[in-house]
Amino acid sequence: MTDEITSTLDVMPTILELAGVAPNAERPYDGIDLSPMLLDGESLPARQLFWGGDGVFWNGAAVRDGPWKLVIGRYEGDSPERPMLFNLDQDLGESNDLATIHHNRAKRMFAALSRWRDDVARGAMPQ
Incomplete structure (x- = not known):
């Protein structure tokens, strides 16, 4: 394991x-x-993993970086919530949002997610 x-x-x-x-x-x-x-049994290289929901991109996306996971696009009513940041080593159920405490980490991860979205959009276009 x-x-x-x-x-x-x-x-x-x-x-x-x-x-x-x-x-x-x-x-x-x-x-x-x-x-x-x-x-x-070797360790894997450090990397970020990205997910995006169907339809409009910002309707659900996430990035995982080590124990950290940034989630965007959870909707309540008509407006999206701000990005949420979780430390999965300490909060596997994603119930304790740390985005305000770890603002700089959340900002960096959001920027990485935005770059990934742009890269995916470029790759989806016919060449």
């Missing part, structure tokens, strides 16, 4: 590595090869 954070994005790079198939260098995968962790 491990506490490493993985994603379904990691499945294809891992299978390709285990099968000895080189990935297409012109179209890299978003995920990483998990075989060093699976086979040798």
Whole structure:
């Protein structure tokens, strides 16, 4: 068992590595090869993971960075709430919003989420 954070994005790079198939260098995968962790118990490199909901992007998105998770787009009525920040090591249920206490971290993570959104939008356009 491990506490490493993985994603379904990691499945294809891992299978390709285990099968000895080189990935297409012109179209890299978003995920990483998990075989060093699976086979040798190595730690994974630090990275941020991003999620976005269907439809309008800001209707639900999140970024995970180590134990920290920033969530945006939870709606009550007609207006979105401000971004919420959680430390999942201490609050797995996401009930204690730390965005005001850790304002700079929340700001950095929101900027990373915005860059990811822009990158995804560029990749979705026909080339």
